[in-house]
Amino acid sequence: MTRPTGERLAVRVFGGPTALFEHGGLRFLTDPTFDAPGDYPVPRGLLTKTAPSAAAPADLGVVDVVLLSHDEHPDNLDRAGRALLADVPLTLTTPGGAQRLGGRARGLADWESVRLDRPDGGTVTVTGVPAIHGPLARAEVEPLTGQVVGFVLTGDGLPTVYVSGDNASLDAVRQVAERFGPVDTAILFAGAPRFPILFDGAVIVLDSAQAAEAVGILGARQVVPVHYDSWAHFTEGRDDLVEAFTAAGLLDRLDLGDRG
Numbered sequence: 001m002t003r004p005t006g007e008r009l010a011v012r013v014f015g016g017p018t019a020l021f022e023h024g025g026l027r028f029l030t031d032p033t034f035d036a037p038g039d040y041p042v043p044r045g046l047l048t049k050t051a052p053s054a055a056a057p058a059d060l061g062v063v064d065v066v067l068l069s070h071d072e073h074p075d076n077l078d079r080a081g082r083a084l085l086a087d088v089p090l091t092l093t094t095p096g097g098a099q100r101l102g103g104r105a106r107g108l109a110d111w112e113s114v115r116l117d118r119p120d121g122g123t124v125t126v127t128g129v130p131a132i133h134g135p136l137a138r139a140e141v142e143p144l145t146g147q148v149v150g151f152v153l154t155g156d157g158l159p160t161v162y163v164s165g166d167n168a169s170l171d172a173v174r175q176v177a178e179r180f181g182p183v184d185t186a187i188l189f190a191g192a193p194r195f196p197i198l199f200d201g202a203v204i205v206l207d208s209a210q211a212a213e214a215v216g217i218l219g220a221r222q223v224v225p226v227h228y229d230s231w232a233h234f235t236e237g238r239d240d241l242v243e244a245f246t247a248a249g250l251l252d253r254l255d256l257g258d259r260g
Contacts, residue, residue, distance in 0.1 A: 069165025182219025
């Protein structure tokens with residue numbers, strides 16, 4: 001169990017799954033997506049982006065690490081995001097994604113950690129944690145939606161931060177809580193995306209009620225939702241999150257981030 005610091009993290013959100021935050025003097029960016037609205041092909045059809053990012057890559061300043069939950073879908077890594085990776089010293093992602101991306105990408109298996117040097121001394125430890133991009137067991141989901149990884153960031157005197165990635169499994173959240181809970185900040189991918197051709201239309205990332213349940217499981221003091229706007233396949237948005245967190249008595253923990 002980790003010891004919570006009570007510190008609230010300042011998180012900039014840009015739309016879709018993309019957010020920027022500082023931890024231990026290092027700047028982390030999640031799933032970079034900066035392409036313009038439009039239709040983007042995937043193996044079974046198209047994904048439609050409905051709104052532009054709140055910032056361009058040139059507006060971000062220094063990015064030390066990209067936390068990439070997976071590289072196979074354009075709503076998690078698009079063309080502009082791929083170009084940005086060339087300028088970032090380290091991209092942490094799935095083992096398969098690291099092989100496909102090459103360069104400065106490093107894969108993290110479940111519970112595998114990497115220590116990163118902090119500018120002021122000490123280290124930040126980033127641990128890969130389970131994530132399942134669908135409603136069934138991993139072995140049934142990955143052939144259809146691919147391998148996904150979440151992340152937990154820890155360090156002496158630092159808040160514990162959980163980045164869920166495209167995860168639909170509350171069992172995976174429980175595993176994270178058992179090892180790292182309570183956490184200070186949870187950056188939860190939500191939005192309840194659904195496709196009729198996948199899993200009979202079941203959600204493939206947390207819906208709003210599940211996100212609220214995840215916060216209770218994690219004991220999170222702050223939750224910053226991402227991955228709930230800017231794409232047509234997200235079936236729940238900001239209002240649904242506010243309603244779910246209100247119903248769960250957790251509205252005081254919901255932080256919609258600093259836009260742009």
